[in-house]
Amino acid sequence: MKSPNTFCLLMLAAATCHAETPPIPSTSDCTAIVSGLQRLACFDRIAGTPPEPMPAVDSPSIVVPAATSVVPRPSALVDLIRQNEAQRSEGDNTFLVSRQEDATPGQTQIFISAPALDGAADSVYLALSCIANISRLQLLLPAPADRNQIRIRLFIDERPLSASRTWQVIEPGNVVDAGRGLVAIDLLRQFVTGGRLRVESDYAVVHGLMFDAAGLTGLIAQQREACHW
DSSP states (O other): OOOHHHHHHHHHHHHHHHHHSOOOOOHHHHHTOOBHHHHHHHHHHHHTOOOOOOOOTTSOOOBOOOOOOOOOOOOHHHHHHHHHHTTOOTTOOBOEEEEEEOSSTTOEEEEEEEEOTTOOSSOOEEEEEEETTEEEEEEEOSSOOSSSEEEEEEEETTEESSSOEEEEEETTTTEEEOOSTHHHHHHHTTOOSOSEEEEEESSTTTTTOEEEOTTHHHHHHHHHHHHTO
16 A cells, blocks of 8 residues: 555646646647647647747748738729829820830730710720730729629721620729730721720610720720730
């Protein structure tokens, strides 16, 4: 029979060991850890694998931000239009063009834009471009559309350029895209010399809008040259 003193010593040792050995965490405990490195170390403890050396205190770590409301990134088209429209003179509503070196080596970026002739403070803009060797034809709305697709037909001096087509609403919701690459090129090839470009649509925001098309075909020729079609 063990003496009382021996029994007490054994109990004290067990308590001490229990205090010094932290409990093995559960998987749910690990997934709740924000720091990527600490979360990995937690899973290592569960699996019994040796952890990698921890970085110095001032080393950057991956941090998952707290949940916040999703704010859509402003469309890149907005910035391109703002830059192009900065050169516009008061009273001039014709299409303007800007050229710059493209991010793709050996390519030229072409951007063409004009506001609708409705006189609104927040006009709809029609934009044509060659960026990264891809042709685009797009409308920029003053506010996001309430649908994903819009039927549009373009006329120049009341001559239809094509049958009604479905344009896609993309990016943050205020960009209406006719289609990129060959789809846009097929429509752009139909543009003819004229004075007014009119939009016919099932979407009231753009239906009936007019654009000053004087000189537009010459600018499209620059787009065609840049995008090699």
